[in-house]
Amino acid sequence: MSNSKMLTGKVALVTGANRGIGRAIVETFAANGANVIANARTEGSLDDLCGALAREHGVQAEPLYFDVSDPAQVKGGFQRLLKITKQLDVAVNNAGVLDNSLLGMLSAKSAQDIFATNALGTIYVMQYAARLMMKHKQGSIINLSSIVGVFGNEGQVAYSGSKAAVMGITRSAAKELAASNIRVNAIAPGFIDTDMVRTLSEEKFKERMDSIKMGRIGTPQDIADCALFLASDLSKYITGQIIGVDGGMLI
Amino acid sequence: MDNTEKLREVFAEALQIDxxxxxxxxxxxxxxxxxxxxxxxxxxxxxxxxxIMLDTDDVIDMSSFGEAKKILTRYDVEF
Structure with missing residues (x-):
């Protein structure tokens, strides 16, 4: 099969699409022929990107602004989405927040915010996305977990906990939705070159790099390529899986 | 077909009942x-x-056919 235009005719929603991994995913999907709905919190932040994607790839690309951590906003967002399209084939729950704090210094507010966006936001979006997919008896939901959700990490009790939650959410939803031919999988990225990792100290950065067997930091494109596979029909018999995309990282 | 009939058809088809x-x-x-x-x-x-896109709370509250009609009126569906 040709590697180009793997998503022609599909409609994909990507949350947290304004930078990093989310942006790479929405760009990759559009380049592969999908009509994309790009989500972020900040009004206006995706207008230029969507315009460029539509021009460059000849697809429909629409921004949709809402905060995944707020159930009322998610509902409103999907009501607006319904005015754009009645079809949804792919939903990528990528929106995430990170706050590095040692356990003893983790504020309740920070812990709650991290879980609200990373874990609960994933649930809220899946609730509506699955209903839209149910109409056509097909769909692919892709959740972003993390390698630290598997192994844990110092200073990331809340973040890694929320990403571990994403795994449980993924596996349970996969069981519930399989009968409707809706697949639910998660990607667990390793050390990826995004704004999130630039907050690390030089020493920590080196330590992480040394733990990657393939000897290089991952790129957002590495994650987007896996998302493309999971969004496409190539993965049509795969559900409930957590796929590590980490270059053989050990932590 | 009025909306009661339309909703009845949807129920019958989705639940596969008469x-x-x-x-x-x-x-x-x-x-x-x-x-x-x-x-x-x-x-x-x-x-x-x-x-429409029913709110998750309404999905949970939709406990009967009669209740479904009440809920749908909030989405500008007239009965």
Missing amino acids: QGKVVDSLEYNSIPEWDSVAHMALVAAIDDAFD
Whole structure:
């Protein structure tokens, strides 16, 4: 099969699409022929990107602004989405927040915010996305977990906990939705070159790099390529899986 | 076809029961055909038929055919 235009005719929603991994995913999907709905919190932040994607790839690309951590906003967002399209084939729950704090210094507010966006936001979006997919008896939901959700990490009790939650959410939803031919999988990225990792100290950065067997930091494109596979029909018999995309990282 | 008939058809089709069984007093979980899994399919069918997106709270509260009509009036569907 040709590697180009793997998503022609599909409609994909990507949350947290304004930078990093989310942006790479929405760009990759559009380049592969999908009509994309790009989500972020900040009004206006995706207008230029969507315009460029539509021009460059000849697809429909629409921004949709809402905060995944707020159930009322998610509902409103999907009501607006319904005015754009009645079809949804792919939903990528990528929106995430990170706050590095040692356990003893983790504020309740920070812990709650991290879980609200990373874990609960994933649930809220899946609730509506699955209903839209149910109409056509097909769909692919892709959740972003993390390698630290598997192994844990110092200073990331809340973040890694929320990403571990994403795994449980993924596996349970996969069981519930399989009968409707809706697949639910998660990607667990390793050390990826995004704004999130630039907050690390030089020493920590080196330590992480040394733990990657393939000897290089991952790129957002590495994650987007896996998302493309999971969004496409190539993965049509795969559900409930957590796929590590980490270059053989050990932590 | 008025909206009551339309909704009755949606219920009958989604739950795979006779339209005659779809009366206001028909309650969630009162018949084997209307279990939680069927409820999800029913809600998706209602969304589709009336071009709306039901709030998750309304999905949870939709405990009978009569209640479904009450809920839908909040989405500008007239009965």
